[in-house]
Amino acid sequence: MSKNPENLSIRICHLYAHFLNIYGDRGNILTLVKRSQWRGINAEVTAVGLDDKLDIGKHDIYFIGGGQDKQQQVIAEDLQRHKKALKEATDTGAVILSICGGYQLLGHYYRPHEGPELPGLSLIDAYTVAGHKRMIGNVVANREDGSTLVGFENHSGRTFLGADTKALGKVTTGNGNNGEDGFEGVAEKTIFGTYLHGSLLPKNPHFADHLIALALKRRYGDIALPELDDSMELTAHHRALSLPA
Ligand code: GLN
Numbered sequence: 472m473s474k475n476p477e478n479l480s481i482r483i484c485h486l487y488a489h490f491l492n493i494y495g496d497r498g499n500i501l502t503l504v505k506r507s508q509w510r511g512i513n514a515e516v517t518a519v520g521l522d523d524k525l526d527i528g529k530h531d532i533y534f535i536g537g538g539q540d541k542q543q544q545v546i547a548e549d550l551q552r553h554k555k556a557l558k559e560a561t562d563t564g565a566v567i568l569s570i571c572g573g574y575q576l577l578g579h580y581y582r583p584h585e586g587p588e589l590p591g592l593s594l595i596d597a598y599t600v601a602g603h604k605r606m607i608g609n610v611v612a613n614r615e616d617g618s619t620l621v622g623f624e625n626h627s628g629r630t631f632l633g634a635d636t637k638a639l640g641k642v643t644t645g646n647g648n649n650g651e652d653g654f655e656g657v658a659e660k661t662i663f664g665t666y667l668h669g670s671l672l673p674k675n676p677h678f679a680d681h682l683i684a685l686a687l688k689r690r691y692g693d694i695a696l697p698e699l700d701d702s703m704e705l706t707a708h709h710r711a712l713s714l715p716a
Pocket of ligand 1 (some may be wrong): 493535537538539540543570571572573625626627628630
């Protein structure tokens with residue numbers, strides 16, 4: 472049953488905001504907040520960092536950004552503390568949006584060039600190994616619903632999804648997960664990962680709204696989000712569609 476967005480709230484958890492925030496990934500949090508507030512939905516952001524407790528059951532959406540290998544090494548062990556809680560949260564409809572380094576840690580492991588293999592959360596059937604070629608440039612990915620996602624990538628990690636794990640999209644510009652199989656990101660139930668920095672959501676308003684509606688569904692059921700004037704966002708999106716890799 473649809474409800475009036477004016478009486479709703481969305482609770483966002485920003486994981487390791489000080490460590491994993493490379494290339495302005497924090498812009499995704501700003502977009503989720505503004506696109507909710509512009510509809511009268513109350514948006515609350517909780518930053519959860521190293522050694523912090525995670526109040527599971529509270530949050531509708533978890534965000535984890537990208538970072539260099541060093542930052543990933545710092546947080547990987549700490550993130551393991553939340554493995555069970557994040558599994559429970561996503562099993563009960565909470566959304567995860569993860570970017571690059573954060574995305575890599577949702578799988579079974581990330582094996583960087585140097586240093587130990589980092590344990591992942593195994594929330595998705597995937598693994599990542601650092602490659603010799605750094606994949607940098609613009610990316611366009613086509614989703615199954617016909618929509619497109621634009622952004623830019625900068626990673627040496629090559630992520631490989633399990634045979635039954637759904638990709639976020641098919642790459643038409645750039646490398647995506649590994650530069651080999653043509654897949655970009657992951658979209659498994661309410662768990663989303665992507666290599667698209669930019670940040671991702673401002674230039675992909677349709678996807679931002681998809682995540683907001685999914686996050687709200689957890690506590691309120693289906694919500695019809697009122698349309699916004701996305702002329703500026705879509706101009707940026709369409710411009711990015713024609714950028715070279
Ligand atoms: N350190 C990881 C890699 O190089 C992730 C980089 C990132 O988050 N942009 O693949």
